[in-house]
Amino acid sequence: xxxxxxxxxxxxxxxxxxxxxxxxxxxxxxxxxxxxxxxxxxxxxxxxxxxxxxxxxxxxxxxxxxxxxxxxxxxxxxxxxxxxxxxxxxxxxxxxxxxxxxxxxxxxxxxxxxxxxxxxxxxxxxxxxxxxxxxxxxxxxxxxxxxxxxxxxxxxxxxxxxxxxxxxxxxxxxxxxxxxxxxxxxxxxxxxxxxxxxxxxxxxxxxxxxxxxxxxxxxxxxxxxxxxxxxxxxxxxxxxxxxxxxxxxxxxxxxxxxxxxxxxxxxxxxxxxxxxxxxxxxxxxxxxxxxxxxxxxxxxxxxxxxxxxxxxxxxxxxxxxxxxxxxxxxxxxxxxxxxxxxxxxxxxxxxxxxxxxxxxxxxxxxxxxxxxxxxxxxxxxxxxxxxxxxxxxxxxxxxxxxxxxx
Amino acid sequence: xxxxxxxxxxxxxxxxxxxxxxxxxxxxxxxxxxxxxxxxxxxxxxxxxxxxxxxxxxxxxxxxxxxxxxxxxxxxxxxxxxxxxxxxxxxxxxxxxxxxxxxxxxxxxxxxxxxxxxxxxxxxxxxxxxxxxxxxxxxxxxxxxxxxxxxxxxxxxxxxxxxxxxxxxxxxxxxxxxxxxxxxxxxxxxxxxxxxxxxxxxxxxxxxxxxxxxxxxxxxxxxxxxxxxxxxxxxxxxxxxxxxxxxxxxxxxxxxxxxxxxxxxxxxxxxxxxxxxxxxxxxxxxxxxxxxxxxxxxxxxxxxxxxxxxxxxxxxxxxxxxxxxxxxxxxxxxxxxxxxxxxxxxxxxxxxxxxxxxxxxxxxxxxxxxxxxxxxxxxxxxxxxxxxxxxxxxxxxxxxxxxxxxxxxxxxxxxxxxxxxxxxxxxxxxxxxxxxxxxxxxxxxxxxxxxxxxxxx
Numbered sequence: 121x122x123x124x125x126x127x128x129x130x131x132x133x134x135x136x137x138x139x140x141x142x143x144x145x146x147x148x149x150x151x152x153x154x155x156x157x158x159x160x161x162x163x164x165x166x167x168x169x170x171x172x173x174x175x176x177x178x179x180x181x182x183x184x185x186x187x188x189x190x191x192x193x194x195x196x197x198x199x200x201x202x203x204x205x206x207x208x209x210x211x212x213x214x215x216x217x218x219x220x221x222x223x224x225x226x227x228x229x230x231x232x233x234x235x236x237x238x239x240x241x242x243x244x245x246x247x248x249x250x251x252x253x254x255x256x257x258x259x260x261x262x263x264x265x266x267x268x269x270x271x272x273x274x275x276x277x278x279x280x281x282x283x284x285x286x287x288x289x290x291x292x293x294x295x296x297x298x299x300x301x302x303x304x305x306x307x308x309x310x311x312x313x314x315x316x317x318x319x320x321x322x323x324x325x326x327x328x329x330x331x332x333x334x335x336x337x338x339x340x341x342x343x344x345x346x347x348x349x350x351x352x353x354x355x356x357x358x359x360x361x362x363x364x365x366x367x368x369x370x371x372x373x374x375x376x377x378x379x380x381x382x383x384x385x386x387x388x389x390x391x392x393x394x395x396x397x398x399x400x401x402x403x404x405x406x407x408x409x410x411x412x413x414x415x416x417x418x419x420x421x422x423x424x425x426x427x428x429x430x431x432x433x434x435x436x437x438x439x440x441x442x443x444x445x446x447x448x449x450x451x452x453x454x455x456x457x458x459x460x461x462x463x464x465x466x467x468x469x470x471x472x473x474x475x476x477x478x479x480x481x482x483x484x485x486x487x488x489x490x491x492x493x494x495x496x497x498x499x500x501x502x503x504x505x506x507x508x509x510x511x512x513x514x515x516x517x518x519x520x521x522x523x524x525x526x
Numbered sequence: 527x528x529x530x531x532x533x534x535x536x537x538x539x540x541x542x543x544x545x546x547x548x549x550x551x552x553x554x555x556x557x558x559x560x561x562x563x564x565x566x567x568x569x570x571x572x573x574x575x576x577x578x579x580x581x582x583x584x585x586x587x588x589x590x591x592x593x594x595x596x597x598x599x600x601x602x603x604x605x606x607x608x609x610x611x612x613x614x615x616x617x618x619x620x621x622x623x624x625x626x627x628x629x630x631x632x633x634x635x636x637x638x639x640x641x642x643x644x645x646x647x648x649x650x651x652x653x654x655x656x657x658x659x660x661x662x663x664x665x666x667x668x669x670x671x672x673x674x675x676x677x678x679x680x681x682x683x684x685x686x687x688x689x690x691x692x693x694x695x696x697x698x699x700x701x702x703x704x705x706x707x708x709x710x711x712x713x714x715x716x717x718x719x720x721x722x723x724x725x726x727x728x729x730x731x732x733x734x735x736x737x738x739x740x741x742x743x744x745x746x747x748x749x750x751x752x753x754x755x756x757x758x759x760x761x762x763x764x765x766x767x768x769x770x771x772x773x774x775x776x777x778x779x780x781x782x783x784x785x786x787x788x789x790x791x792x793x794x795x796x797x798x799x800x801x802x803x804x805x806x807x808x809x810x811x812x813x814x815x816x817x818x819x820x821x822x823x824x825x826x827x828x829x830x831x832x833x834x835x836x837x838x839x840x841x842x843x844x845x846x847x848x849x850x851x852x853x854x855x856x857x858x859x860x861x862x863x864x865x866x867x868x869x870x871x872x873x874x875x876x877x878x879x880x881x882x883x884x885x886x887x888x889x890x891x892x893x894x895x896x897x898x899x900x901x902x903x904x905x906x907x908x909x910x911x912x913x914x915x916x917x918x919x920x921x922x923x924x925x926x927x928x929x930x931x932x933x934x935x936x937x938x939x940x941x942x943x944x945x946x947x948x949x950x951x952x953x954x955x956x957x958x959x960x961x962x963x964x965x966x967x968x969x970x971x972x973x974x975x976x977x978x979x980x981x982x983x
Contacts, residue, residue: 125715128722142739150715168764170747182746186739233891252889257862260842262849265760265768269781269849272857274770276697278688280968283770284779284851286760287696288685291704294740298707303888305714306556309531310893312721318892326868326887331703333544334576334592335854336869340881341578341591343977344961345853347777349969351695354959355575359674361683361693368693370675370683375571382941382952408956413963439669444659446675448693450684451741451748451755459666465735477749483736484712485661487642488727489719 124151125489129308131155132210133191134198135220136163138264138293139248139324141187143300144218148190149482149491155210155506156191157198160524162499163188172475178499179473185496186479189469193497194506195526202525204230209510211240216304220248223258233319243317244307248300252323262324264290271328272335278348285348296327356408357415361448362422364431370446371422377443378405389441393434394425471495500526530557530893535717537625538563538616539600540607542570544673544699545733546629546657547596548706552886553625553713554599555895561623561911562602562902563616566930566937569904572596574957578877582957587904587936588876594901598872598882602902603911604932607638611931616640618916620648624720625713627655631668642728651726653716657709661732671733673699680737685744687757694757703885705736710886766814767821770851771829777971778834779851782825782841786811789846796844797828853971858981871983874900879983905934 129152133144141156141163148154156163165187166178178184194210197203208231211217217236219226226232226247233245247253250262268274268286278285303320311317338344338354346354353359358371379388379400391399399405404418411418426434431447438445447453454460455478467481472495482491503526507517520526535558539550547562547570554560564570575592583589606612620626626645628635635641635656642654656662659671659679677683677700678693687694712729720726738745744755760781762768768783784790787810794803802808802824807817814821829837834850841848850856857863858881866889869881877900886895912918912932926932940949964970974980 123719123723125719146711170743170750170753172750174751182750183743186742186746246888251862252866254889255862255865257842261845261847263765263783263785263847265762265770265781265783266847266849269770269779269851270857270860272852272854273696273698273700274781275779275851275853277686278694278697282688283760283772285686285688285694286770286781287682287700288687288755288757289682289740289744290762291682291700291740295704295707298704298711299887302552302707302711302714302886303890305711305718306531306886306888306895307890308718309556309714310890312718313531313533314529314892316892318890321889321891323866323887326863326866326884329857329863329868330707330883330885330887331698331700332854332857332883333698333702334595335698336857336881336883337591337595337854338576339853339855339974339977340858340869340981340983341594341877342576342580342961343974344580344959344964345855345971345974346697347853347969347971348697349967351697352969353674354964354969359672361678361695363692368678368684370678370695372672372675374670374672382944382949383939409960409963413960413967439666442670444670444672444675446669446671446679448678448683449681451681451744454681454738454741455745455748459660459664460735462664463661463732463735465738477746480738480742480745481735483708483739484729484731486712486716486727486729488725489716 123489124492125486127151129153129216130214131216131218132157132214133218135218135248137165137220138187139296139300140218140220141165142294142297143248144191145187145189146297146301147216149493151489154191155502156188156193156497157196157207158193158499160195160197166499180475185471185475185477188496189479190494191497192502192506193500194503195500197525198231199229200525202520202523206507206520206525207231208239211236211243214243216244216246218246218248218300223249223253237317241316242311244304244311244320245317246300246304246320246322248296248322248324250323251325253321264292267292267325267328270325272332273328276335276346276348277351280347280349292324292328295331296322296324299327299330357412357418358422362426364426364434365428366430368448369426369431369434370448372444372446374443381406389443392441393438393443394422467493469493469495472498472501530895532556532558535559535625536623537561537627538619538623539627541627541629541657543572544596544702545706546627548703548885549655549657549709549713550600550627551596551598552707552710555884555886555897560600561907562597562600563605564602564904565606566604566933566935567606567608569936573904576959577957580958580961582954585876586953586957594874594877594880595882597901599897599899600902601907601911602905603908604905606931609931611926611929613639615912615916617648620645620652622915623649623652625653625655627657627709629657631658631670632662633668646726651720651724653713653720653726653729655709655713655729655731657705657731657733659733661735662730673702676701676733676737679734681741681744682737685755685757688759689757691757701733701737705731705733706885708736761818766811766818767825769822769825771826773829773832773834773837775834780829780832780834780837781849781851783847790814792844793841793846796840796846799828870896872897872900875903881981903934904936905932908932908934
C-alpha cells in the first residue's frame with residue numbers, strides 16, 4: 121500500500137476564502153491531516169455560491185466544497201479567550217498553522233506568530249494576506265481584481281482602446297495558495313535540516329506579480345513599456361484565439377509553422393493546414409514582422425478556412441503538423457473531454473452534506489505517493505473527535521458549546 | 527548567511543521557456559544547485575525572445591531578457607542528447623543528482639532513452655518531474671503546447687473577456703507560472719518523502735490539469751445549475767460596483783471593488799460624493815448590481831480627474847479595495863514591491879547589472895530565498911560541471927566540443943551557399959522587435975532610453 125508524501129504532517133487551518141483553503145486542500149491531497157478551524161458561523165465561502173438552484177445553504181456552496189475536500193472541520197471562536205486556550209491545546213501536536221487574517225489580527229487575539237513560537241518552537245506559521253506582513257501597503261485590502269491590477273498582467277490584457285481586463289475565474293487566490301504551499305514545504309525542509317519552525321509570509325498581490333512573464337523585464341532590459349494589444353505576445357502573430365465554425369481555437373503556428381526562407385524546403389505546416397500551398401509565396405507568410413503589423417490582412421487569409429472547419433478538426437490537424445494549436449473548452453466541455461476522461465482526472469465525491477459532484481482531481485500524479493481526494497466537511501463535524509483527542513471530555517465540550525466557543 | 531533549505535540538493539533541468547524554468551528557478555532560490563541542460567543544436571527557445579536593448583550584439587543567445595529573468599541562479603551546460611556521447615554524459619550526471627525536471631512531450635524523452643524507468647536505474651532515489659502540456663498518458667499526450675494555448679485548454683480563456691465579447695487570452699502565458707509553482711511544491715513534497723523513506727518517484731504533471739483547479743466554482747455551477755461561466759469583463763457576481771476605471775493621464779486606470787454597504791458609503795465619502803450613498807438606485811448590493819452601468823458612469827466621472835496612485839491610497843485608507851493598474855515600469859518602481867525586495871539586482875557578464883524578480887514570493891524569518899548569480903551564458907559551466915563532477919580531462923572536453931556535443935556557441939543547420947551577411951541580416955530580422963512600429967500600433971506605450979538611470983542601475 122502506498123503512503124502519502126505528507127502523511128506525517130498535521131495542519132491547523134484558520135484561513136477562509138480561496139487562498140488559504142486552496143493551500144490546505146493541496147496539503148490534504150498530499151496526505152496531511154488538515155483540521156479546519158471555522159468561526160461558529162463557518163468559513164465565509166460557505167456563504168458564497170454557487171449553490172444548487174441559487175439557494176444559499178452553508179453545506180452546499182460549490183466554492184466551499186471545491187476548496188475544502190479532505191479536511192476535518194472544528195468550529196472554534198479564536199477571537200475569544202476560551203477559544204485561544206482550546207487552539208493552543210490543539211497546536212501542541214501540530215506542524216503547520218495557516219491563517220489569512222489581516223496583518224496584526226491574530227496578534228490581537230494572542231495567537232500571533234511571536235506569541236505562539238515559545239510554546240510551539242517547531243511550528244511553521246503561514247500567514248497569507250493581501251499585501252504581506254510588511255511594507256507600506258500592509259494594511260490595504262486586496263482581492264483577485266486588485267492583485268491582477270498590481271501584477272502588470274492586467275495592463276497587458278485586453279483590447280488596445282478599451283479598459284484593461286482581468287483574467288477570468290478570479291485566479292489570484294490559487295496563485296497565493298500555491299505559493300503558500302511551496303513556502304510551507306520550504307520551511308519544512310529547513311526544519312528537517314536545522315530544526316525549528318518559522319513564519320512564512322505570503323502576499324496575494326505578490327503571488328500574481330510573480331507570474332509576470334516579461335512586462336517588467338521589457339522595461340528593465342529595453343526601457344520599453346509594453347501595452348495590451350489584443351492580449352498578444354510581442355513575439356509575433358498569430359498567437360491568439362480566433363473563431364472557428366463551431367466556437368474558437370487558439371492559433372499558434374509556433375517556430376516552424378510559417379515558411380522560414382533559406383531554412384525550410386517544401387510546404388509550410390500553415391499552408392498545409394489551410395490547404396493552399398500558394399500561401400507560402402505570400403509576403404505575410406514569409407515575414408514574421410509583416411504578420412505582426414498587418415495582422416488584419418493575415419486574418420483575412422486565415423478566417424475563411426477557420427470559420428468553415430470545426431475546432432476539433434483544426435486542432436487535431438494542426439497538431440499532426442506539429443503546431444501547438446489548442447482548444448478553448450468551457451467547464452462542460454472539460455467535464456466531457458475524452459483526454460481527461462482517459463486520465464481519470466475528474467473524481468466524483470459524495471459529500472456528507474448530501475451533494476454528489478465531480479471535482480477537479482489531483483493536479484499532478486506521483487508514482488509512489490498518489491494524491492487523494494475526499495469529501496468536504498460539514499460545519500463542526502469533527503468537534504468532538506478532535507477535541508476529545510486533546511483531552512476535553514463530554515462535559516467540557518458541553519460548556520464550550522453553551523458559551524458559543526465551538 | 528543562513529543556510530538555505532535545499533543546499534546540497536542538485537537538480538538537472540532539461541526544461542525550456544517558462545513553466546519548467548519557473549519550477550527550477552524556485553528550487554534555485556531555495557539553495558539547490560540547478561544545472562540547466564541545453565543543446566547547441568536546440569537552445570532554450572527563450573534565448574531568442576526579447577533582446578536586451580533590442581540589440582542582438584554578437585552573441586544574441588546570451589542577450590535575451592526572457593532567459594535572464596527565468597534562469598538566474600542556475601548553472602548551464604550544453605549536451606546534445608540526440609547523440610550517444612551527450613546521452614552518456616547525462617547518464618553520468620544523473621547519479622550525482624537528486625531531481626530531474628523536464629517539460630518535453632513524452633515522445634522526446636522516449637527518443638532520448640530517458641524515461642523514468644531508465645533514469646531510476648542510474649539513480650534509484652531520483653525524483654523525476656515531467657511537466658508536459660497534457661501529461662504522460664491519454665490521447666493528447668503528444669500534443670505540443672505553449673502556455674498561451676494551455677490557458678485556453680484549461681478552461682480559463684472561455685471565462686475571460688469583455689461582456690458579450692469573444693474569449694480573450696491573458697497578456698501572458700498564464701498557466702506556465704501557475705504550474706511552475708505547482709511543480710516546485712510537488713518536488714518539495716517528494717523530497718520530504720524521500721527524506722523519510724529513502725524513496726524517489728516519478729511526477730506526471732499535466733499543465734492543463736494543473737490549472738483546472740482555478741475553474742473550481744465554474745465546474746460546480748455547471749453541475750449544480752447547468753450554467754456556464756459568462757464573460758463579464760471585470761465585473762463580479764459578488765462585489766458591486768466592481769470595475770476598471772479610466773484616470774487622469776494617458777493610459778492610467780484604477781480598479782475598484784466594493785463588497786458591501788459600508789464600503790459603498792466609505793467610497794462615496796472618500797470620493798467627495800456622499801450624496802451617491804443616498805441615491806436609491808444604489809441603495810443596496812442588489813440595486814448596485816442592477817444599475818451597474820449608471821454607477822460606472824458616475825464613478826468614471828470622478829476617476830477621470832484622479833491620479834491613479836493617489837486615488838488608490840485615498841480609497842484604501844478609507845477601507846475600500848482599489849488598485850492602480852500597473853504597467854511593467856510601475857511594477858519595478860512601486861514602493862511596496864521595492865521595500866519587500868521583489869526584485870534583486872544580479873550582475874550578468876554580458877548585460878551588466880539587471881533586476882530579476884522572485885519566483886517564490888513567500889518570505890521566511892529564518893532565511894531569505896535568493897539567487898546569487900545571473901542566468902548562465904550558453905555552456906558557461908561546461909568545464910566546471912563536466913570536469914568537477916565527472917572528472918573529464920581537458921583533451922576530452924576539447925574533443926567533445928569539436929564534435930558539437932558541448933560548446934558555447936549554437937550550431938544551426940544553415941545553408942552553405944548563402945553569404946554570412948545575408949544570414950545575419952535574416953537573423954536580425956527574426957530576433958529584433960520593431961519597437962517604433964509597436965509604438966505606432968500601440969503594442970508598446972513608450973520606450974525610455976534613460977531607463978537604467980530611472981531604475982538606479
